[in-house]
Amino acid sequence: MDGFGGTTLRINLATGEIKRTPTDPAFAREWMGARGFVSKLLYDEVPRDADPLGPDNIFIVAPGVMTGSFSPVGSKIGFGCISPATNGHADSSMGGHLGPELKYAGYDLIVLEKIAPEAQYLYIDNDTVELRSADKYWGMGSIDLEKRMKDDLGEDFQIATIGPAGENGIVFSCITHDFGRQAGRCGVGAVMGSKRIKAIAVRGTKSLPAHDLDAMTKLTCDIIERTKTHPNMAPWQKYGTAFFVGWSNERGCFPTKNFQKTYHEDWKKIDGERLVEECLVTHKACFGCWMNCGKYSRARIPGKPDTYVEGPEYETIALVGGSCAFTNIHHVAYANYLLDNLGMDTMSGGSTIAFAMECYQRGIITKDDLEGNELRWGNIDDFEHFLRMIAARRGIGDVFARGTKGAAESLGQDTIAFASQAKGMEFSGYDTRWYPAQLLSYCTSDIGAHHNRSWTITTDIELGRENYKGKAPVVVYLQHIRPLFDTWSCCRLFWGELDVTPEEHVETIRHLTGWDVTLDECFLVSEKIWNLNRAHYLERNGGPGRKHDVAPARHLSEPVPDGPAEGHTVGAENFEAMLDEYYAARGWDRDGNPTREVLDVLGIGFAADDLEKIGLLGKPLPGGIPKVRGQKLKPKAM
Amino acid sequence: MKIKVTKENCTGCKLCLQICTITHKHEINPKMAAITIDAHFPEPGTFEPRLCVQCGACAQACPVDAIHLEGDAYVIDEDECTNCEICVDACPIGVMFTHPDAPTPIKCDLCLKCTEVCNTSALTVVE
Known part of the structure; x- marks a missing residue:
């Protein structure tokens, strides 16, 4: 299976049973990896009333299609679960070397179920997969433990750890790797800790099969050469x-x-x-x-x-x-x-x-x-x-x-x-009172206020910081393209800062996998994930959707006291108007509930059925849904 | 001609390992490269790329004369090599690499591809 390690692991932590199955090619093609895998598995498998830190949540380790390939840049790995911070879909990714190592060991996806009876770590050395006691590691700091485990297992293992916070269920606990790379957001470290899994150690020495290695190599070498002199590189x-x-x-x-x-x-x-x-x-x-x-x-x-x-x-x-x-x-x-x-x-x-x-x-x-x-x-x-x-x-x-x-x-x-939070996740490092599209981005995000879903500071500047109209469709576009990189499992910065095009990323995937995939198809996958996560969130937290897309009072009504943004604030009326525009651009109703028409177009009619059962399916839009949801506008780099 | 290593410039990205294996083995597998990067973390926080300096000790040690000087590089003749790994033990700086799926030891042949992709001048060509 070109582009993939070939094996999926499912581990019942309560019984210790480790089940291997060949990675399903149709599943991989449809959901592409990482965030996509996480979205579908969480929707299908986690009971809607499951406690995020209880036995019925699952913990997913998922590299993606580009992970480990020779490309710009397949370094990423995703972690997924229901978030203890938001009680919704969580996916959090990190770079470093763990994801590639896992693919080289032959694995595309790991699902951890239930709770281990004692502190353990997951040990993977190519075909050897074991749950090992972590008694001697429990309580250690993340960085201290990574060093200790490299001493114990060998420098050529790639290791991800949690610290005491993850053991203690702090809702913003992270997973650390490579002495400072994190899957930081959504509290994935707390869920890993709730499973009593202290670390994941991986060594892989296998080759990653590629459909057309020569074409991929030429494309990537050309991109390397071209971007070396990009003005943002230095x-x-x-x-x-x-x-x-x-x-x-x-x-x-x-x-x-x-x-x-x-x-x-x-x-x-x-x-x-x-x-x-x-x-x-x-x-x-x-x-x-x-x-x-x-x-x-x-x-x-x-x-x-x-x-x-x-x-x-x-x-x-x-x-x-x-x-x-x-x-x-x-x-x-x-x-x-x-x-x-x-x-x-x-x-x-x-x-x-x-x-x-x-x-x-x-x-x-x-x-x-x-x-x-x-x-x-x-x-x-x-x-x-x-x-x-x-x-x-x-x-x-x-x-x-x-x-x-x-x-x-x-x-x-x-x-x-x-x-300063939305849905229980704290804002990223950008204030929004002069940047209304950023506020809309935070408050409508599927995982809470994280800029990796949509970052609009330059977009707000370009479209006018005091303007509110016309920005929502751009936010929708960004909420599809930015998380697409987390689905492909590659670094977004080569697109955002060095002008490597999404088309070039798709071409890489075609060479890697042999898939006849297009960028339009990838956008639909990303939109499908977004809508599935919305449905999942509503099924877990009730509705209507609009009641969850709430901005903190400070960011609506407290003018900035000084500095370049002095006096600015968004205002509740403007925010609500932006929400109306946003829902329309998504093909959702005014309550913020997805409509059957949009879910059907995306191939997830089953979610419409589920929403209908609980009375949260959006009312049909009088004029139908927009043919294309979102309006393309690439943010300018800094 | 040789490859100069400036370890202070190395960022540990392993692009050199990737292109090395793609070039020589036609595989995506950095563990099969003729370069390694030792990472010393958390302290002192340094990377140390290591690869063959073409000293010829491997060729001298080879019992079947399977390693020959071609231009500036000692190159393994894969048809002659018996994979006895005597050269691996003979290498004074530990840069004759092995891999379970490789039919012979692995060493740098000065193809210079690694220097082309390196974006921090950690690996450069010197005459």
Whole structure:
């Protein structure tokens, strides 16, 4: 089966039974991998009332069609489950080397069912697949454990781990690999921990079959040669995503003090320039990538041990550095290390602590809640103490272990108004009050407020930041193309920053697999996944859909106090009008429920049947659904 | 002509391993490459690409004279090689590689493809 390892594993953790089946070629072609595999399996297999951290959730490890191939750039692997943060579909991907290694071991998909009776790790060495005791590893930090397991098993194993946070069910726990690459979002680490799986270790030495290796090699070599001189190549190689820190501040979208502000006066103290000058140890790339956006760094803080971590990337600098108001890049890098090693997403983790800092600022939590400690803006010692309270679920740390939404629900006092989250997932590192399409993107996303679904900062600028009309169809387009890379399982940045076209990606897939696939077909796959995830979300959480697509009050009605975006806010009426336009562009009804017509067009009429049974099928649209859902507009690069 | 390794420039991307195997084995399989990258993490956080420096120790050790100097590179004659792996033991820097699916040891033949794809000048050609 060209392009694939050939084998699917299904493991019942309660009984230890390991079942191998040949990967179904029709399933692979229809859903393409990673996010697609996850979407269909979750829909088919997880009972709608299953507790995300209980035995009936499943945990999926899924590389995709491009993973491990010679292409731009098949480094990715997806993890899937029902999210403990959103109670909906979760897929979270990461680069590094694990996905390719798994394909070289011969595996396209792993489904873990139920809960192991004791701490275990999944050991894969080509055809050898075993559940092994992880007693001696339980409790260890993610990075510490990866090093320990490489010492125990061999440097040539690729290893993914969870930290104490994942063991303790913190809803924004991540999975870590390659000393700083994460499947960070959706709380996939918490679900892995709930299964009592501490790590996955893989070694693969087999070849990945390709349909037309010569054609794929020529295409990829041509792309390599062409992109080496792209104007974005040099800044990306030098700074990685940290380049964006100044860019975002200048455009008034840099989260500062828990999004109270959108401009950080001291951003130059925590930007990419400062990172490279003061902390950089080495540039670091994912498998097969010639852009090396990873910045491996060392934090040096008097009185603390030197720490090493990949990052901080833009999102970490924004949501830890800006949102917690740090003014020292070493502190941001150290906080990055703490979050990584404890096993928490730096984005939701940073946001949750920033939210707690604002609660402290307002007197909603006090020293009495903090074991006598404080929680001051930009204070690394306060940050560390509180972070460890969360990881261990000590005292009020247990409240914030549920993320900003869960904490706000527990704290009351209208704290939900300044919890920057959608559907239980914290915003990415871009404020939205001058960027309404970004707000729409966050609030309509299938997994909550994550920019990897739709990032529109340059689109908002291009179409006018004070304009609201006409943007929703572009958001729909972006919600199809951006997650497409997570379905193909390749890095999105070669499209977004280096102008490698989606058509070239599809051509790669054709050479790799022999499929007669087109870009139009891929878009329909991505739209199908989006709609299936929407149906699944409604089936789990009730309806109508519109009641879930809610913006935090701060982002609707609190004008930005200063900086480039001073005075701007979106306004509830404008937001609701954008939602109307969005639903129409998707072929959903005004309640935000998918219609049978659109689900039938996408080949998932079964979801219409399921929605109809619970009264959440959208009412037919008077004029029918749009022939093409979404309007193409490629965002300009920085 | 030889390949110069500047390990400080290596990012660990393994493009060189990929193109090496595609070129010589017509396979996608970086574990079958004539290059390896040792990664030293979390500390000190360095990559170390390693490949043949064409010293000829393997050719001297080969009991069936299956390794010949062709231009600047020592090349394994796969028809002559008996896969005894004496050359692997003889290599002073551990860059005669083996793989369970490869019929002979694997070594660099200076095709230079790796230097063409490397985007950080970790591998460059010097005369």
